[in-house]
Amino acid sequence: MSCSMRSLSEDEDRYMKSFQLFLECSSEHQCMQDFIHIMLPDILASIGTGKANVNVMGVGSGTGKIDLEMLAKLHLKHPAVTITNQVVEPSAQQIHMYKVLVSQNPNLDFIKFIWNKMTAAEFENHWNQNNFKEKMDFIHMIQMLYYVKDPVATVSFYQSLLNENGKLLIILVSGKSGWGKLWGNFRVQLCNPEISQYVTSGDIKAYMDDNAVNYQNFQLPSQLDITECFTEGDKKGELLLDFLTEVLDFSSSAPPELKARVLDMLRHPDCSKEVDGRVIFNNSLEVLVVGRGG
Template identity: 65%
Template sequence: MASSFRSLVEDENRYLKSFRLFLERSSEHQCMQDFIQGVLPEIFTKIGKGKSSLNVIGVGSGAGEMDLQMFSQMRLKLPGITVNNEVVEPSGDMLFKYKVLVSKTPNLEYIHFTWNKMTASEFESHWKERNLDKKFDFIHMIQMLYYVKDPEATVSFFRSLLSENGRLVIILVSGQSGWGKLWRTYRAELCNTEISQCVTTGDIKTFLDAKGIPYKNYELPSKMDITECFTEGDEKGELLLDFLTEVIDFSKNASPELKAGVKALLRHPDCSSEEDGRVIFNNNLGVLVLDP
């Protein structure tokens, strides 16, 4: 990193622990579910027109909960459709959980799963080595562009795999969120230089605009209760601080000046509001939908 901090992604157990707490304290999954149920059905209608089978890639699908929700909406809009689904996920633990979820979910016979335990860049290399020309109707990248070295190249590669009426859906934190303000202010101190990490939809839109690539943009309101971050030594507060900064044991390892600055910014109206005595962080997400 640009500093001596260790990135939270280096400690999978602590990352997952803080991530689970983040999900408990935030409305992130709910706002994504609203998008899946409210916007994606129309997109599925367009990409499925005249087709009996769809090719899909989930990049960084995690344990698969959002994937299966998307397939449920796809099935409702396109009854009788079959799906060839490439799952790209580097975590063996997440892939195992995905497979367990599939085994426990009825009526998925219409989906054929291909499991790729690899990163997005490994998948790209593998694909190019095999010189495959298969095209895909729907590709989704949910909260994963933080973990690639070159998000612009990653977007360009997966967009190149789209079929004529295909769509690429990218979900990241919004450039207008508290995350965006935090990263713009403390990128040099906090962000890992080996991966993009501090990327928002604002960064991707700048790239797309420069290339003249059209897209649709959706803002998904989301919030997170970070009140315990301001109680020194609170276990949950420390985990949330680690998640917000993406640094292992941020409170123990940050200088007093950096720690005070980050906490002050997290409470600032640009990042958070106060509701009934609680500090509520702006966790808004952005969605970009790209054509071929």
């Protein structure tokens, strides 16, 4: 990463604003909701069988919107079962918003929430130091493996927490998405070496294939309107550019030559297509589902 630039994740407020804008400009949560409604019930069918309570864990849950939709589906599938839901999320602001969402929903009395304001790695230490032996029935890591140092080791630790019939669900951008192309070209210039950042579903599948781990996978086509990124001085475009590059104030802090090359890449047909005068970035995601033993 060039020394004039800082990582977006160093500024929690700006990260939150750019992520919210990304959600508004993309079909990210819509495609996840479609997956939750259509595919998830079958995936969850086996996990609560014969149990009075199931243990769920969300890693990098954010504001909990997607988590609560999954928990509602789990409840529909197993109405007599109570749920203990561990939330592992380092951002105090996001945990606060998650708790507000829970407080606004009066129908969640079947769920006990355990809040862990920690990174995935801190939670792993906490788990090991306390010698916890409990097993999880359902763990999900949605769009968060970019922020850990070693995604494969993280997947492997959380997989080891699964019960016999437990499922680990991972959602990441697809290697064929615009993100894959952008990072493939600008990894050295943009990525923060302290975290993995540059990781796609293709990397995790390669690890699983190499280690003979069985998994199911589902493609989630998704789009992001990045038109405003190409209007110099547009505040919305600048905020979105921060999210795309993960660089704080990319427009003002990136060397001009790098900025021009990144903007060219974002417009390139490998990353985006033009529809009715708008520039639509390929934000395709992939879901991977793995069991305890692979």
